[in-house]
Amino acid sequence: EIVLTQSPGTLSLSPGERATLSCRASQSVSNYYLAWYQQKSGQAPRLLIYGASRRATGIPDRFSGSGSGTDFTLTISRLEPEDFAVYYCQQYDSSPLTFGGGTRVEIK
Amino acid sequence: QLQLQESGPGLVKPSETLSLTCTVSGGSVISSSYRWGWVRQSPGKGLEWIGCVSFSGSTRDNPSLKSRVTISVDTSRNQFSLQLNSLTAADTAVYYCGRRGYNSDSGFFDFWGQGILVTVSS
Numbered sequence: 001e002i003v004l005t006q007s008p009g010t011l012s013l014s015p016g017e018r019a020t021l022s023c024r025a026s027q028s029v030s031n032y033y034l035a036w037y038q039q040k041s042g043q044a045p046r047l048l049i050y051g052a053s054r055r056a057t058g059i060p061d062r063f064s065g066s067g068s069g070t071d072f073t074l075t076i077s078r079l080e081p082e083d084f085a086v087y088y089c090q091q092y093d094s095s096p097l098t099f100g101g102g103t104r105v106e107i108k
Numbered sequence: 109q110l111q112l113q114e115s116g117p118g119l120v121k122p123s124e125t126l127s128l129t130c131t132v133s134g135g136s137v138i139s140s141s142y143r144w145g146w147v148r149q150s151p152g153k154g155l156e157w158i159g160c161v162s163f164s165g166s167t168r169d170n171p172s173l174k175s176r177v178t179i180s181v182d183t184s185r186n187q188f189s190l191q192l193n194s195l196t197a198a199d200t201a202v203y204y205c206g207r208r209g210y211n212s213d214s215g216f217f218d219f220w221g222q223g224i225l226v227t228v229s230s
Contacts, residue, residue, distance in 0.1 A: 035216035037155075044204055044220035045155065056218065088155055092208075092215025096170040097157040 002027055002091050004100035012108040019076040021103045023089035028069045033093040036065055036074045039102075040085045048087075049074065079105070110135040112205050112221035119227050125193040126228075130205030130221055132186045138163045143208050144181065144188045145217065148201040156201075160208060161188050195228045202226075 003026040013019055023034065032052035037045035047056040049065035052072055062077040076083055084107050089100040116128035130144065137144055145160035159169030161179040169177040178191040192199060202225050206217035 031213065033213065033215065037217075044206075044223050045217070046220075047216060047218050050214075050216045050218075090155070090216060092212065095168055096172070097215060099155040099157070101154045 001096055002029065002094055002098050004089050004091060004098055006087075006089060006100035006103045008103060009101075010104045010106060012106050013079055014108045015079050015081055017079050019074075019079055019083070019105055021074040021076075021087055021105075023067075023072040023074070023100050025070045025072070025091060029072075029091045029093045031093065032068060033091060034065075034067070034072050035090045035092065036063075037088045037090065038083075038085050039088065045088060076105075081107075110207065110219050112207065112219060114203060114205050114221045114224040116203075116224060116226070118225060119229065120195055121230050122195055122197065122228055124195055125191055126195055126199065126226060128190045128203055128205075128224065128226070129187050130189070132188075132207075137181055137186050137188060138183050139210075141210050143210055145206055145208055146179065146190045147204045147206060147217065147220075149204070149223075150198075150201045158190065158192075158203075162210065197228050200226065200228045 005024045007022045034052045036049040039045045053065045064075045086102045086104045111133045113131045143160040143162045146158040159179045161167045161181045167179045181188040202223040204223045205221040207219040208217050
């Protein structure tokens, strides 16, 4: 099983700042088979990024994904008030599908 | 627009079997492009993949659940279902149904239900 470790656990930033979230895999994730989700309190996760860097339909271009192998990054270039939420990465390279423990982006 | 809606009991007793259904609208479960799956989230915790089913009925599930899982599809009702047996308090969670791509290169969930909270307690 591929274990995903996200860091930091919590990121305290102000609107307009840049957020950089990390997702590290316990073994290489092939073919960029990594996704990112946003989850707000009381809501289902929402797909942001798949294929490590491809934005899902309707996702603003301030969200970008990068990385390969064992190290992946989600960047939010300028935080909007609606971006404060919890973010999860997920690998789909091998079964079982696994998720990271999440990074909470909170208002400073 | 595709919509998924979970239904089932909110409270189940320990050792019993949980049965949840996900009703799909705005699309069909009969598709060679997608699989239909379940993910859960324990209170205050992260996400755990439970398993998936295709329209043909083929399934994959998470070995961590130790064969307690049965996932099935009902194409006539455009629904798919989850059964989880031998429940304990550790199974208390919000259960989400979702759609993922059929192939390994699309194993992410692009549509989700709103989730249903299931509490295991006597």
